[in-house]
Each structure stands twice: as structure tokens, then as C-alpha cells.
Amino acid sequence: xxxxDWLKGADKPDASAPAVDSCERLALYQRAxxxxxxxxxxxxxxxxxxxxEYDTNEPEHLQALLAGGGQRMVPCLRIEQEPGHYxxxxxxxxxxxxxxxxxxxxx
Ligand SMILES: N[C@@H](CCC(=O)N[C@@H](CS)C(=O)NCC(=O)O)C(=O)O
Numbered sequence: 001x002x003x004x005d006w007l008k009g010a011d012k013p014d015a016s017a018p019a020v021d022s023c024e025r026l027a028l029y030q031r032a033x034x035x036x037x038x039x040x041x042x043x044x045x046x047x048x049x050x051x052x053e054y055d056t057n058e059p060e061h062l063q064a065l066l067a068g069g070g071q072r073m074v075p076c077l078r079i080e081q082e083p084g085h086y087x088x089x090x091x092x093x094x095x096x097x098x099x100x101x102x103x104x105x106x107x
């Protein structure tokens with residue numbers, strides 16, 4: 001893979017991450033100063049997606065991330081596979097690959 005592809009996020013997506021019928025079912029746990037989060041947010045903007053963001057500097061959002069995903073690391077994409085049931089996708093490159101595969105055609 002070229003450096004250009006790497007920067008664009010051309011990795012293979014995490015195969016176990018569930019598909020969603022709408023990207024309204026996604027939420028991004030992030031922090032403002034995190035460069036990995038910025039990379040994900042640049043792709044969200046590029047794809048024209050509206051994805052709710054939760055800043056884990058807020059204790060309640062950090063607590064939700066820890067309780068659901070098990071790690072405090074950001075970025076993390078929360079995927080609602082069924083109402084109230086979530087899959088927590090870590091790693092910026094996996095998140096970017098997921099967004100490109102599942103939400104690339106939406107505006
Ligand atoms: N390989 C990860 C690295 C993410 C990462 O290192 N995030 C930092 C913030 S920039 C983090 O959350 N570190 C753990 C912590 O702060 O507790 C990715 O690409 O998403």
C-alpha cells in the first residue's frame with residue numbers, strides 16, 4: 001500500500017464490525033487534540049457524514065466508552081447494531097476503512 005493510500009485510510013475494514021442501515025447509528029468517541037481523531041474526522045467531513053461526537057474529556061462520555069468498549073483509547077466508533085446494543089470499533093485506520101465501506105455513498 002502506498003503512503004497516499006495509507007493517509008486516505010485504504011486499509012481493509014474490520015470484518016467483524018457489523019454493517020448498519022444508516023450512519024445515524026454511529027457515534028464517535030474522540031478528543032479535540034487527538035491527531036488520530038482528527039484523521040477520522042477529516043474522512044467524516046470528506047464523506048459529508050453527520051456523526052454524533054462525544055468528547056471523552058467529559059467524564060460521562062469517558063465512563064460510557066470504558067463501560068462499553070473496555071478501553072479509554074480514542075478514537076472509537078460506536079456502532080449500534082440493534083437498539084441499545086453496540087459494537088465498539090477502535091483504531092483510526094479501521095474506523096476510516098469502515099466508514100469508507102459502509103457510509104461512502106451517503107451524503
Ligand atoms: N493506534 C491508535 C492510536 C490511538 C491513540 O493513541 N489515541 C490516544 C490519544 S491521541 C489515546 O487515546 N491514548 C490513550 C489514552 O489517552 O488513555 C489509532 O490509530 O487509533
